[in-house]
Structure formats: C-alpha cells, structure tokens
Amino acid sequence: MMRDGDFLEKTSSGSPNLASPEVISGELNAGPEVDVWSCGVILYGLLCGSLPFDDENTPNLFIKGGIYPLPSHLPPGARDLIPRMLLVDPMKRVTIPEIKQHPWFQAHMPQYLAVPPPDAIQQAKWMEIDEDILAEVAQLGFDRDELCDSLRNNLQNKATVAYHLIVDHRRAISEQISRRGG
Template identity: 55%
Template sequence: MTYITRHSTTTHQQKKHHHHQQQQLQHEKQHSNNNNNNKRPTSLSAIRKRREIGDYILGRTIGRGASGRVKIGIHRHTGEQVAIKVISRSQLATSSTMARCVQRELAILQLLHHPHLVDLRQVLQDSSNVYFVMEYMEGGELFQVLSQRGKLPEDEARHLFRQLTTALAWCHAHHICHRDLKPENILLDKDQKHVKLADFGMATIQSPDVLLQTSCGSPHYASPEIVRGKHYYGPATDVWSCGVILYAMLTGHLPFDDDNVSRLLAKIKTGRYIPLPPNVSREAKDLIKSMLMVDPCKRITLDAVLAHPWLTNKSFLGSDLRFPDSLPLYPKAHDHPLHDQDVFIDLKRPVISDAMDLDGRIWETLKVLWRDCSQEDLLAALTTDGSNVPKLTCRLLQQRAWRQENGK
C-alpha cells in the first residue's frame, strides 16, 4: 500500500534539459570549491548583499522545484514573512525551455485573484536571480499533514476540500488549468484550517475548443488520458487529480499502488483503485468514484463536484460547524466569477480600442500566454466584439494593475 510520499513532477521538455542541468551543477560546484579555497568575503556588506533582495532578508530554504528553490523572506521594516522563489538567471540563459516555463508561470500568477489561491506580491531581480515574492503559509503543505497524521476526519477533509475545489473552480472559469494538483501544492495557514493552491509551474490557459497535449504532473495523480499520452481536456484531468487527493485525505494512502511504474500506470488506465474502507461515508465514496471515472466524458464536472451532497448537505457537516468556510459554496449563477462586474466589464465589447491603448507590460504578458498566436491575431481578438479568452486574460491583468495602483 502506497502511503503518502513525495512525488516529483516532470514533463517531456524538462527531461530533455535535466542532463544538461546536472553537468552545469557539477561545474558550478567545482567552481564554487575553487573560489572557496582562493577567496573570502572582504566585508559584511558583501555577505548581506547575497542575503537580501529589495526590502526582504532571505532566510532558510523551505522548498525546491524544477525551476528554483523557495526561501523564507522577512520584510526588513514590517517583519512580515513571505515565500520567495529564487530562479537562477544562468539556468534561464542556458535553457530556453525553462525560460518559457518560468515566463508562463509568472504570467499565470499575475492572473490569480482568489482567497484560496496563493498571491504573488511582487517580482524582483538582480544580476544573479529572479525572485517571485509570494505570501507565506505557515501551516506547510497538505502533504506534510497527511504524512504526519495519516487520514483526516471527514468534517476536516470536507472543509479543506471545499476550499480547494472552490479555488480550482475560479481557475477553470478563467480557463486556467493547474495540471499538477497534489498535496505538496496545497498549502495551509498557521491553524491548518484554510488552504491555498500553489505552484502553477505546469499550469496553462486552455481555450474551450482546443485540447492540450503536454504530458505533465506526478504519475500517482495523473489521469488515465494523460497516462495514455492522449490529447486531453485540462479541467477533467484536474478533477481526476482532486479525486486522488480526496481519497488520500480520507484514507492516509494513495488509491493506486504498485512499486513497478508500468503496473502502476496500467492500474490508473483501468481505474482500479484500492477499495475505500468501511468508515468512509457512502456520499464520500460516491464522489470519489465519480471523480475517478476513467472516461473523461463520463467523469463528474467540477461544478457537479461542488454541488455534490457530500459537500452541500448540512446534515453531514454536524450541528456545530467546527470548520467554518471563508467562502460561500459556488456555483450559484450570481456568485460565478463571470458574473462579477467588479472584474468583468462586458467582455462582448472590445477591451481596448487599439494597440496604443494597452499597457506595455500587459501586452508582453499576453504575448507569453498566447505565444502560438500571431501578434496581429492577438490584437484583433482584443479589439473585436464578442467574448473570447484573450480578452478575459487581458481584463484580469488590467484589474491586477488597477489593484496595485490603488493599494488593493
């Protein structure tokens, strides 16, 4: 039985430059050793310069990913703690694939605005690194909680899972697919009562009429269509991953178990997961079964997940709500993000009148998100009548710029 263990995330593109990275790291290590033998810092300011960026003092490393490491940052004036992702400029310069992935991750982070999505505070840079300054979640990863505690009580699991799926529903409404959902990417606050979805390094924008192709994510959480190497619909694969996560929350182990990767993938393809124990409620079993449906066309949708009795029936929440939610259940029509007029201002009309009407930074971000689209076609999408996804992303970027300018 596979208990919760840390699983790496890979794509075919990452594998191509992995060997090059190993050579580079070996070279840097040798170079560093030589420097340590021959050089020492000449002043305290030289040491401080390496430990500070902007208004933040860099602390210990709290995580590592494909594109960089994550450190604690402490604001020198307020003492506020943040999480700072440190990305090496030298790696970006030597790997065009990594550079594109980091550009896309930054672009998508700028679109996010939801209480249960990690918040990008600012982007800093120096001659050596690029720094993503993000909010810090003191409670750590859901992965760590499950590793230490095993299964969670259903009330607690329901409370956290509702927050996760509400955040994911916001993403899907804005055509953002996460594609790397797993407990390691779900962060908790100090009291471990609220979660935020993090790590959008594999995320992408999906237009309704286009299937995705890139095989990515961790095998234990990957959907059958990704495992089979087929083109896929991003939201459906995210729902599958949520099903695996919910299973792990309620049992303390993963649904698909095998030490042999080939046999593991074969089990995922057939959807044969380890039967849930008797203590798991009938409603929870039904929801997991619906989410772990092999055929993506028959798999439950995220809107249906949010409307499922396990999440909505108050008799299962208990008379005293020990885990109150910070958000109302979604998707009532008037609560749907597409009906929020503070964010969406009649997308049926052009969002700009011409190219001169668009902020240069927003234009550069849009080109990253729509790099397969010509600039002429992208500009036409923004200036035409009728709703479309580029206009939606442009509006989100404009709203972010407005919030920053007004201190919101």
C-alpha cells in the same frame, strides 16, 4: 494559455500517481477532467491515508483499469463522490460544477466559501469582525483597513482567507475545549 475547445499538449508534468489515465497513456486531454481525477486521488489520499493507485513502475499504475479499494470507514457521501471522480472514461467523470453541488461537498462548507447572502444588511448581520483576529492578520502584513473593507464587501483575497482560517482554527480549538469539558 488554454482556450475552450483546445486540447492540452501530450507532454505532462507532475506526479504520475495523480495523473489521469488519459495523461498516463499520452492522449490529448481538455484539462478540467484531468484536474477532477487528480483531485479525486488527493481526496482519496486525505480520507484513506493512502493513494488509490500506487506502483513504483508508472506503466503499472492503471493496468487495474481504475479498480481500487474503497474503505468502509468512508462517509457515504465520500463513497459516492470519489468513484465519480475516479472514472477512467473522462467523458463520464463528474464535472467541477457537479462536485460543488454534491451534498457531501457542501455538508460542512464554511459560510465564507458558500454563496454570499444577497443583500448587504444580511451580510453585516451574518458576520461581526473580530478585532483580535483582525489584529493578528494585520501582524501578518495585511493592511487592516483593506481587510475590513474586504470582509464587509464579502471579497475573497489572501487577507480574508487568512482571517477566516484563523476564525475556523479558533472555533475548532474552542469546540475541542468544550468537548473536554474545560
């Protein structure tokens, strides 16, 4: 259990390739800054196809002092965000709330992850429940009525996440078909 103002222990676990410089060097750390670093490494890996810091010998991972290539094919917003996440100094690293407000982070955020509309009438207009998808999620073992209630009340739980993932998947397939003209 971590409390505000406490530091995490010096022992670390997980992949050294994702570990922040302060974890690799065995320094005390507060937690969120370490998570931002790891997320920055993962984001880099997802967008670039390789890790920014990679060496078979763990001590060599950060000898470069946080220097890594930033491919030119990255979108400008990602080119701005990744270096802010991968700052060696944890006190200068972007925070999680700052990441959530970053324009690149918000650019293609699905509506169900964004701040919900303030009033229930807007919510009802915002989303019609798709009966086919509802049935598909129910087949996964979720209670249909609870899922409907959760969707109407804009709750986030495993069932609503499953529902929205299927919605997004179907939308992506539909867009691919439209682009191919068939």
